[in-house]
Structure formats: structure tokens, C-alpha cells
Amino acid sequence: MKKKYAWLLALSLVLSMFLAACSGGEKETADNDKKPADKDEPKVEQVLNFVNGDTIPSMDPGMVTDEYGIQFTSAIMEGLYRLDESGKSVEGMATKHEVSEDGKTWTFTLREDAKWSNGDPVTANDFVFSWRRAVDPNQGSEYGPYMMGGVIKNATAVNKGEVPLDQLGVKADGDYTLVVELENPTPYFESLTTFATFFPLNEKFVTEKGDTYATSADTLLSNGPFKFSSWTSTANEWELVKNPDYWDAKTVKLEKMTYVVVKEAQTAVDLYEKGEVDRAGLSSDLVDTYSTHDDYTVQPDNSVFYIKMNQTKNPALKNVNLRKAISRAFDKQALVDEILNNGSIVANGLVPKDFVPTPDGKDFRDASGDLVKFDVKEAQKFWEEAKKELGTDTVSVEFLGGDNDVSKMMNQYLANQLSTNLPGLKVTLKEVPFEQRLELDTAMDYDMQFAGWGPDFLDPYTFMNLWLTDGGNNQMGYSNPEYDKLINETATTLAQDTEARFDNFLKAEKILFEDAAIAPVYQRAGALLVSPKVQGVFTNQFGPTYEYKWASVGAEE
Amino acid sequence: MTRYLLRRVWYMLITLFIIATFSFFLMKILPGSPLQAEDKLTEEQKEIILEKYGLNDPIPVQYAKYLGGLVKGDLGVSFKFDNTPVTTILFDRIGPSALLGFQALVIGSILGILLGLMASIFRNSPIDFSSTIIAVIGTSIPSFVFAGLLQYVFAVKLGWFPVALWGTPAHTILPTIALAIHPMATAARFTRTEMVEVLHSNYIITARAKGVAESGIILKHGLRNALIPLITVLGPMAVGLMTGSMVIEQIFAIPGIGEQFVTSVMVNDYPTIMGTTLLFAFGFIVIILIIDLLYGLIDPRIRLAGGK
Numbered sequence: 001m002k003k004k005y006a007w008l009l010a011l012s013l014v015l016s017m018f019l020a021a022c023s024g025g026e027k028e029t030a031d032n033d034k035k036p037a038d039k040d041e042p043k044v045e046q047v048l049n050f051v052n053g054d055t056i057p058s059m060d061p062g063m064v065t066d067e068y069g070i071q072f073t074s075a076i077m078e079g080l081y082r083l084d085e086s087g088k089s090v091e092g093m094a095t096k097h098e099v100s101e102d103g104k105t106w107t108f109t110l111r112e113d114a115k116w117s118n119g120d121p122v123t124a125n126d127f128v129f130s131w132r133r134a135v136d137p138n139q140g141s142e143y144g145p146y147m148m149g150g151v152i153k154n155a156t157a158v159n160k161g162e163v164p165l166d167q168l169g170v171k172a173d174g175d176y177t178l179v180v181e182l183e184n185p186t187p188y189f190e191s192l193t194t195f196a197t198f199f200p201l202n203e204k205f206v207t208e209k210g211d212t213y214a215t216s217a218d219t220l221l222s223n224g225p226f227k228f229s230s231w232t233s234t235a236n237e238w239e240l241v242k243n244p245d246y247w248d249a250k251t252v253k254l255e256k257m258t259y260v261v262v263k264e265a266q267t268a269v270d271l272y273e274k275g276e277v278d279r280a281g282l283s284s285d286l287v288d289t290y291s292t293h294d295d296y297t298v299q300p301d302n303s304v305f306y307i308k309m310n311q312t313k314n315p316a317l318k319n320v321n322l323r324k325a326i327s328r329a330f331d332k333q334a335l336v337d338e339i340l341n342n343g344s345i346v347a348n349g350l351v352p353k354d355f356v357p358t359p360d361g362k363d364f365r366d367a368s369g370d371l372v373k374f375d376v377k378e379a380q381k382f383w384e385e386a387k388k389e390l391g392t393d394t395v396s397v398e399f400l401g402g403d404n405d406v407s408k409m410m411n412q413y414l415a416n417q418l419s420t421n422l423p424g425l426k427v428t429l430k431e432v433p434f435e436q437r438l439e440l441d442t443a444m445d446y447d448m449q450f451a452g453w454g455p456d457f458l459d460p461y462t463f464m465n466l467w468l469t470d471g472g473n474n475q476m477g478y479s480n481p482e483y484d485k486l487i488n489e490t491a492t493t494l495a496q497d498t499e500a501r502f503d504n505f506l507k508a509e510k511i512l513f514e515d516a517a518i519a520p521v522y523q524r525a526g527a528l529l530v531s532p533k534v535q536g537v538f539t540n541q542f543g544p545t546y547e548y549k550w551a552s553v554g555a556e557e
Numbered sequence: 558m559t560r561y562l563l564r565r566v567w568y569m570l571i572t573l574f575i576i577a578t579f580s581f582f583l584m585k586i587l588p589g590s591p592l593q594a595e596d597k598l599t600e601e602q603k604e605i606i607l608e609k610y611g612l613n614d615p616i617p618v619q620y621a622k623y624l625g626g627l628v629k630g631d632l633g634v635s636f637k638f639d640n641t642p643v644t645t646i647l648f649d650r651i652g653p654s655a656l657l658g659f660q661a662l663v664i665g666s667i668l669g670i671l672l673g674l675m676a677s678i679f680r681n682s683p684i685d686f687s688s689t690i691i692a693v694i695g696t697s698i699p700s701f702v703f704a705g706l707l708q709y710v711f712a713v714k715l716g717w718f719p720v721a722l723w724g725t726p727a728h729t730i731l732p733t734i735a736l737a738i739h740p741m742a743t744a745a746r747f748t749r750t751e752m753v754e755v756l757h758s759n760y761i762i763t764a765r766a767k768g769v770a771e772s773g774i775i776l777k778h779g780l781r782n783a784l785i786p787l788i789t790v791l792g793p794m795a796v797g798l799m800t801g802s803m804v805i806e807q808i809f810a811i812p813g814i815g816e817q818f819v820t821s822v823m824v825n826d827y828p829t830i831m832g833t834t835l836l837f838a839f840g841f842i843v844i845i846l847i848i849d850l851l852y853g854l855i856d857p858r859i860r861l862a863g864g865k
Contacts, residue, residue: 051810054820055638057637057638057639058638058639060639060640063639065593065594066593137605137608137609138609139609140605140606140609140610141606142592142593142594142597142598142602142606143594145598145602145605146594146597146598146602149602159602159605160601160605161605211640212640213640214639214640215638215639215640215641232649233638233639233640233641234638234641234645234646234649234650236723236812260722260810261810261812262721262722262810263807263810263816264721264807264808264810266705266808267708267720267721267807267808267809267810270708270709270712270713270720270721271720271721271722273713274713274716274720276720276722433588433589434589435587435588435589435590435595435825436588436589438589438595438596439588439589441596442600456597472597472598472599473596473597
């Protein structure tokens with residue numbers, strides 16, 4: 001009998017050999033893992049290890065649109081200015097600038113000691129080349145025309161091909177003077193120059209690399225605090241090292257940052273707990289487990305979410321009292337606490353909290369106050385009036401929202417709140433993928449829509465211009481000449497007068513909610529675990545999520 | 558044989574063509590565009606960019622252009638990864654997925670066959686019952702549940718294996734096991750059922766009567782015949798395994814192609830969607846051909862090309 005099953009034994013042997021081979025491999029890694037253990041010495045190694053939510057699809061500053069492209073171009077490159085911890089622009093490639101009387105001509109003085117990582121100096125022509133390229137219709141950049149259109153003289157016309165590239169309002173006056181002409185006086189232009197689309201590019205290098213430019217570490221030049229030691233556009237792991245040629249290299253303490261792509265929040269947290277990475281984002285289902293963790297932090301974000309109410313499709317939504325009732329009829333606090341559960345806060349206005357200060361130093365949100373709060377009684381009062389004016393007891397509306405898990409919970413919650421607190425209001429849900437929602441938005445084919453917006457520069461205008469009568473993102477038939485006038489003035493006649501501008505913004509925001517154009521819901525935040533040894537990393541008000549120039553590694557605990 | 562092969566290759570090309578056509582048009586029905594800042598651009602700005610990428614052409618024109626490139630072996634350039642050829646993406650990503658899939662297939666089918674064999678030999682014994690239970694669990698519980706469990710127990714709690722990431726053979730162990738459970742269960746079930754049936758057939762009785770050793774009967778006469786249906790299911794399963802599992806790759810943070818494929822669909826990266834679909838289709842077709850050839854090897858009664 002024994003012999004009969006000898007072959008079974010043989011097969012098992014083969015299998016165990018396979019397993020042995022695997023476990024041999026494991027030993028190898030165990031040895032590798034030991035090497036960094038030498039860092040028990042007193043001097044702390046200036047190395048941070050992070051996870052990244054996805055690959056970096058593009059490192060071409062003229063082409064980037066996604067979070068990671070913007071994040072990493074900003075780490076290895078630098079524009080005219082860079083934002084510091086308080087959101088102030090500080091010296092970058094430019095040391096100073098002068099603005100002409102009419103606010104339309106900006107003359108930047110560039111530093112003469114800035115170099116590309118191949119040794120070439122960074123000159124004014126690098127900016128001219130890069131900005132022209134960004135609006136060149138043959139380049140196909142998305143952010144180029146979006147960020148520059150209506151700001152830099154002729155940007156839109158150049159993008160449409162109506163005037164040649166050299167008509168773009170940017171000129172080099174010698175190697176170290178850059179003259180920029182704007183369409184309108186643009187008070188927030190300084191903050192725009194910190195954004196990736198406005199970074200310089202070394203013309204010779206970019207032209208030489210052609211289609212391969214910015215597809216790998218070898219086809220990239222750095223003029224910022226860090227540079228890649230390894231990266232390709234499809235890479236799953238990469239390393240940034242300090243750029244010794246950076247003009248302010250003495251400020252940069254961090255020697256190295258390593259990144260690996262991890263999409264699953266639970267996996268990132270497991271790696272964090274094993275000490276393999278120094279930061280991990282938490283999805284809302286993980287917050288309850290980790291909110292008592294010593295390293296738990298909440299990171300605010302300047303994206304605001306609201307309900308758009310389309311006045312062109314469902315006639316009932318034309319009624320301002322109905323819109324007022326809807327804006328007040330749902331409990332936002334419960335939504336951020338129970339559904340989002342990640343540190344997000346209730347929004348009672350449009351411009352987010354801690355985004356921009358008013359000229360007298362107050363936060364814009366505090367200065368403007370709570371413009372529309374959850375208040376069932378008041379909501380029902382408006383609802384009664386609305387019913388009277390509409391001459392009906394029941395109103396049906398369709399609610400358009402996203403289709404991922406959290407969105408669905410929010411949609412159902414909001415629909416339920418509205419129909420419970422406003423008896424007679426029937427809300428039907430329509431849940432679609434993001435792309436489809438945008439199509440329905442463009443076609444204005446919805447009644448109510450859950451939507452959001454993140455800032456593109458440091459000025460309330462980035463949120464307020466959405467609701468201009470002809471605003472590209474209005475798409476809900478909202479129009480108030482008074483609002484248009486106030487907002488347009490901030491970009492034209494009052495552009496130079498900071499105090500008057502902010503007065504206009506404050507007034508306009510009140511009008512927006514007197515008209516109940518939109519119903520604000522919440523301002524987003526993210527919950528994270530961050531190791532206490534990560535120091536000096538701060539989050540930006542717009543653009544790249546993190547700023548690493550001033551980062552360092554502190555002693556562990 | 559050569560004629561048979563040539564004919565098969567011809568059919569394969571036709572199949573690929575049909576798949577390419579279908580997926581091209583289906584893909585164009587997807588809502589949205591590859592633009593990433595779609596909510597921020599004006600209609601006019603969008604038009605200018607779509608024009609640049611040839612996405613304003615009528616769909617039949619785009620289709621003809623795509624086929625033209627395909628004939629030359631050009632899969633195009635990714636929309637998401639600027640200037641990166643689709644072939645580069647596929648080559649970078651297929652390795653880890655194929656390795657995991659291969660390991661899972663080998664381990665899963667060997668273990669499964671062993672399990673099934675034992676169950677059929679010791680029928681109605683505790684071995685048989687436990688094998689059935691393992692098979693039922695393996696088929697009914699999705700692999701990501703196993704993946705999460707394995708990760709939690711063996712990496713987070715016990716620390717025997719790395720939690721996630723890619724690089725050393727040790728990193729492949731947990732994902733391989735998670736992936737291997739399903740093929741193991743399938744192989745075990747098929748092997749047991751087939752063996753029980755085969756062991757009752759006349760030629761086995763003849764062999765026994767002739768005094769052939771039991772091991773010979775089971776291996777040479779039994780298992781060989783029982784393998785036919787198993788190979789039929791394992792083939793497509795092999796392709797499925799080797800082209801990557803999005804969920805497993807996501808849980809273990811593996812740079813594989815399964816996860817890449819889903820991402821490319823989400824962002825409407827048309828050239829990458831097409832490239833990956835065609836690669837998967839190609840894998841399937843080749844595997845089916847190999848299976849057909851294997852049938853002949855395992856069971857000489859099955860003749861190729863119906864010829865002499």
C-alpha cells in the first residue's frame with residue numbers, strides 16, 4: 001500500500017520545493033529590511049517614505065491636470081514664486097516684481113543664480129517658451145487655456161489660432177527680466193505664478209527631447225528643491241532626492257523621499273502600522289477605528305460641495321422661496337459626522353473657511369458669516385409660501401448625484417431629509433458616473449445636482465465667478481445683474497483696490513444666498529495618520545497638496 | 558498538422574479583428590471624453606484639444622485610422638500617460654500579473670488535483686468530506702475576502718510576509734495564495750467527479766484484472782482521462798489569472814495590468830483600453846489553441862483536423 005502512493009509523495013515533494021524557494025526569497029528580504037535599522041544612531045536620516053494614490057501620468061508642467069502631476073512638478077520645479085506656509089508668495093525664480101499703474105503690466109526680476117539641473121541658467125526666455133507652449137493649440141494642453149485664458153493678453157486668441165504665438169502677452173527683456181501683459185488687472189496673478197502651468201521650461205532641452213520630454217527621470221530637468229533619482233511615467237515606485245543645484249538648496253533639509261503606489265486605504269494603513277511609510281490616508285470606513293490613534297490628524301481642503309438648483313428645467317425651481325426652503329431643510333452636521341466622518345466641516349456659504357483673509361486680516365468665511373443654515377422651521381415657512389405661490393401642494397424634483405458608495409449614501413440622505421422636512425416635496429434620485437453628470441450639467445438636463453468646486457488660485461474670484469450669468473460653470477440659469485456687476489468690478493475697475501474688491505465679494509455672496517442660487521453642503525477634509533517625525537510639511541491653499549521645500553525629519557517621538 | 562495550425566492562425570486573426578471592432582465601437586459609447594479637466598474647460602477649449610487628438614473625426618474615420626495603426630503593430634499613445642506608447646504600459650504591467658497568475662495556476666491546480674485525487678481514492682472518508690468542504694469554500698468565497706484575511710493574519714498580525722508592495726519573491730506569496738484558492742477548488746471538484754466516474758469504467762476494470770499496479774491505474778489510466786474536462790476549464794481560467802485581478806492587485810498594491818485596465822476605462826484612455834482588450838483577447842485565443850493541442854496529447858482518441 002505504501003508504495004502505491006509513492007507518486008503522491010513525489011508530487012508533494014515538488015510542491016514543497018516550490019514553497020521552499022519562496023520562503024528562501026523571504027529570508028532575503030528580511031535581510032534587506034535590516035539595513036535601514038542602522039538608523040538608530042543619534043543623527044536622524046533625512047528620508048521620508050510615502051504612499052501615493054496613483055502613478056504620476058505626466059510630469060510636463062504644461063500638460064499636468066491631475067493632483068499628482070501638479071504635486072510632483074511643484075516639488076522638482078519652481079515658478080516665479082512659491083507659496084509658503086501662510087499662503088503668501090515668496091521668492092522663487094523671481095526676486096521681485098513691479099506692477100504698472102493700470103495693473104496690466106507686470107515686470108518680474110529673475111534671480112541670476114537659478115540653474116536647471118543640466119547646468120543651464122534659468123532665463124526669462126524659459127518662461128516665454130513655456131507659456132506660449134501651454135496655449136499653443138498644437139500642444140493640446142488643458143490647463144494652459146484654462147488658467148491663462150482671460151488672464152494673459154491674447155491667451156484665448158492664441159489658443160483659437162486667431163493670432164500667432166508671439167502675440168501672447170509675455171516677453172523677455174534680456175535674460176533676467178520678464179514682462180507680462182494681462183487682459184485685465186488681475187490681483188491674484190501673483191498666486192497664479194506659483195502654479196505648474198506657469199513654470200519655466202528649458203527650450204533647448206524640451207525641443208531636443210520632443211515627444212519623450214517628461215516621460216522619465218532622464219528626460220526631465222529640475223529647477224526646484226528636489227529632483228527624481230528614478231521615475232518613468234508608468235512607474236509604481238520612485239524616489240526624489242535633494243537638488244544640489246537649487247538656488248535655495250541650503251534651506252532644503254530633506255535628503256530623500258520615496259514613493260510607492262498604494263490605492264487601497266487599508267493597505268496603506270497596514271504599511272503605516274508596520275513603519276514602512278510615514279503617512280497614510282484614511283477612508284471614512286477606517287476613521288472610527290483610527291480616530292483615537294496618536295497620529296490621527298485631519299487635513300483641511302478647500303473644496304466646497306453644494307446642491308445646484310437648475311431654474312431652466314423644472315419650473316418650480318424658479319421659485320425663490322422653494323430654493324430657500326430646500327437650502328435650509330437638510331441637516332448638514334449629521335451628514336459630515338455620520339456619512340463623511342473624515343473631518344469635513346459644514347458649509348454655510350460659498351467661499352471656504354481658511355482660504356483667504358479679508359484686507360483687515362479676518363478669514364473671509366468669518367467676515368461673511370453663516371449665510372444659510374439648517375433650520376427646519378424657517379425652511380417650512382418658505383415651503384408654505386412656495387406652495388402658495390406655485391398653487392400646488394406637491395412638488396416633484398429629480399436629484400442628480402454621483403454613483404460611488406459615499407455619494408450614494410449622501411444622495412439618499414439628502415433626498416430623505418428634503419422629503420421629510422418639507423412634506424409634499426417628492427425627490428427622486430438619479431445616480432450617474434462623474435463623466436455623465438458633467439454631460440447632463442452642460443446640457444442643463446437636471447433639476448437639482450450635487451456638485452463641488454476646488455480653487456484654481458488664491459482669490460474668492462475662483463469661486464464667485466462660477467455664478468456669473470455667462471459663467472461656463474453656471475449651467476443652471478442663475479442670473480442676477482447686481483451679482484454680475486459686483487463680481488465683474490472686482491476684475492476690472494476695482495481690481496487695484498483690495499478693500500473695495502473684498503466689499504464686493506462679501507456683498508455678492510450675500511446676494512447669492514438671498515437668491516438661494518445654490519445650497520451649500522460641506523467643505524471637504526481628509527483624515528490621515530501622519531508620523532510625528534514628518535515635520536515642516538504643510539498643505540497648500542491651492543495647487544500642489546503638499547509643500548516639501550521646508551520639510552525635515554524629526555527625532556521619532 | 559501545419560495546415561491545421563495555419564488555418565487556426567487565420568481564424569485567430571479574424572477573431573481578433575472582430576473583437577477589435579466590437580470593443581472600439583462599444584468603447585465609443587462610453588460617456589465622457591479623455592479630457593481630465595472637463596468640468597473646467599469651455600466647449601470651445603474642449604473642441605481645440607479634441608481636434609488635436611483626432612477625436613473630432615467621425616467615428617468610422619477614427620476606427621479606420623486605428624485599424625491602420627494596428628496592422629503596423631502600433632497601438633497608439635496613451636491619453637492618460639502623456640506621450641507613453643500603449644505597448645510600454647502593457648509590457649511594464651503584464652509581468653507582475655502574469656507571474657502571480659502563473660504561480661497561482663500551478664499551485665492551485667496541483668493542490669486541487671491532489672485534493673481531488675485523494676478524495677476520489679478515499680471516497681466517503683473524512684478526507685473526501687474535507688476536500689469537498691475546501692472546494693465549496695474556495696468557490697463560494699470571493700478571492701478578495703481571502704486576500705484581506707491573509708494580509709491581516711500573516712502580514713499584519715504574524716508578520717511572516719510583507720503586507721503589500723512588489724519586488725521580492727516574498728511579496729508574491731500572499732497574493733499568489735489568494736489567487737490560487739479559486740483554481741484549487743475548481744480543480745479539486747473536477748478531478749474528484751471525473752476520477753470517480755473514470756475509475757468505474759471498463760478499461761480500468763480490465764487494467765485491474767491484468768494486474769496493473771494501482772499507482773499505474775490511477776495515474777496513467779485514471780487521471781489522464783479525468784484531466785480532459787479539467788483542462789477545458791483551467792485554460793480560460795489561466796488567462797483570467799494571468800491578466801490580473803484588479804481587486805488582488807489593489808489590496809496588495811501590485812503594479813499589475815488588471816488594475817491598470819480598470820483605471821484606463823475610468824478615465825476614457827481609449828488607446829490603453831483597446832490595447833489591453835486586444836492583449837487579453839490574444840491571450841485567450843492562444844490558450845484555446847494550446848488546449849486543443851493538449852487534448853490530442855492527453856487523449857489520442859481526440860484527433861486534430863479530423864485527418865489521418
